[in-house]
Amino acid sequence: MDDQKKMAIIATKGTLDWAYPPFILASTAAALGYETQIFFTFYGLQMLRKDLSGLKVSPLGNPGMPMKMPFGPKWFRDINWNMPNAIQSLVPGYESLATVLMKQTIKNNGVASIPELRELCQEAEVKFIACQMTVELFGFEHSDFIDGVEYGGAATFFEFAGETDICLYI
Amino acid sequence: MDFDKELDARGLNCPLPILRCKKALNDCTSGQVLKVVSTDPGSVKDFAAFAKQTGNELLASSEAGSEYTFFIKKK
Numbered sequence: 001m002d003d004q005k006k007m008a009i010i011a012t013k014g015t016l017d018w019a020y021p022p023f024i025l026a027s028t029a030a031a032l033g034y035e036t037q038i039f040f041t042f043y044g045l046q047m048l049r050k051d052l053s054g055l056k057v058s059p060l061g062n063p064g065m066p067m068k069m070p071f072g073p074k075w076f077r078d079i080n081w082n083m084p085n086a087i088q089s090l091v092p093g094y095e096s097l098a099t100v101l102m103k104q105t106i107k108n109n110g111v112a113s114i115p116e117l118r119e120l121c122q123e124a125e126v127k128f129i130a131c132q133m134t135v136e137l138f139g140f141e142h143s144d145f146i147d148g149v150e151y152g153g154a155a156t157f158f159e160f161a162g163e164t165d166i167c168l169y170i
Numbered sequence: 171m172d173f174d175k176e177l178d179a180r181g182l183n184c185p186l187p188i189l190r191c192k193k194a195l196n197d198c199t200s201g202q203v204l205k206v207v208s209t210d211p212g213s214v215k216d217f218a219a220f221a222k223q224t225g226n227e228l229l230a231s232s233e234a235g236s237e238y239t240f241f242i243k244k245k
Contacts, residue, residue: 028185031192032223110183110210120189 006164007034008157013170014043016055016099016114017065021170022047023117029166030124038121039157041131044170045138048130048145052115056099060088070104122148129156171230171241173205174198180209180237187213188220191242195226198244203229206240213238 007029011022022038029036040048046055059065059082067081088094106113112120122128132151135142142151150156161167177194179187187208194204206217214231217240221228229241 024185027189031185031189032220110181110186112183112186124189124192 005032005034005166006160007036007166008161008164008168009036009038010157010169011038011040011044011047012042014046014055016057016102018170019047019052019055019114020117023114023121025168026126027117027120027124030121030126034166036121036124037127037129037160039129039131039161042134045130045134045140045145047114047118048128048149050144050146052118055114056095057102058095059098060085060095067098067101068105070101070108118146122146127160171205172203173241174202176205177207179206179213182208183210184212184216188216191217191220191240192224195242195244200244202244204242204244206242208238208240209236210238211236213240217242 007026009022009026013019022044026036026038046052057065059067063082065082067083068079069077069081071077103113128146128149130145130149130151132153135151142149175194175198177190179190182190187206187210191204191206194206198204208217210216214233217231217238218228220226221242225245227243227245229243230239231241232239
């Protein structure tokens with residue numbers, strides 16, 4: 001066995017905020033010399049789609065998410081616009097609005113976009129494996145996903161995960 | 171301090187300064203020194219950790235105002 005460190009991640013979430021941890025950790029691990037794989041399953045498959053515009057962030061039922069404006073003077077930016085779930089759920093487009101604001105905040109803070117981080121992972125030879133069972137379960141086609149993705153099941157994941165130094169479920 | 175290459179990572183946030191640094195080091199030859207300037211306060215600890223784990227030597231790390239400068243010698 002070689003002595004290269006290895007990391008495996010299972011990515012299960014399909015929202016904009018939860019797309020960050022797998023791609024940040026995988027790209028950084030690769031930069032530190034880890035051989036890295038991400039196994040995308042269930043909603044995590046959204047992160048492999050050619051079109052990532054479906055990744056959204058929802059403040060609904062998410063009390064940990066501050067709702068702040070990414071523009072205007074500081075006193076205005078500091079206001080937290082959180083409102084009760086019942087009201088959020090009635091406002092059409094509230095999720096889309098929150099996503100637009102979040103993307104702007106991300107940009108303002110010099111944080112990379114998800115397409116950028118995903119590309120950095122691919123450049124660094126992070127291996128992407130999509131769970132074939134959930135691809136079929138959700139009615140996806142391989143053509144919905146970017147090139148370079150491998151398709152496999154739980155046994156495929158364990159083949160690599162069993163030899164890793166770090167293994168995360170996100 | 172003398173350096174061979176410079177990387178401007180100002181305005182970038184975690185993990186971009188480290189990823190760009192890694193990329194820039196790929197274009198250096200062994201023994202060359204890369205200067206990195208960053209504005210991410212987290213990068214102080216991150217560059218030390220990066221150097222320790224990759225074997226590239228962090229020759230100097232300094233702070234001036236809200237800018238952080240690192241000199242990294244490629245392994």
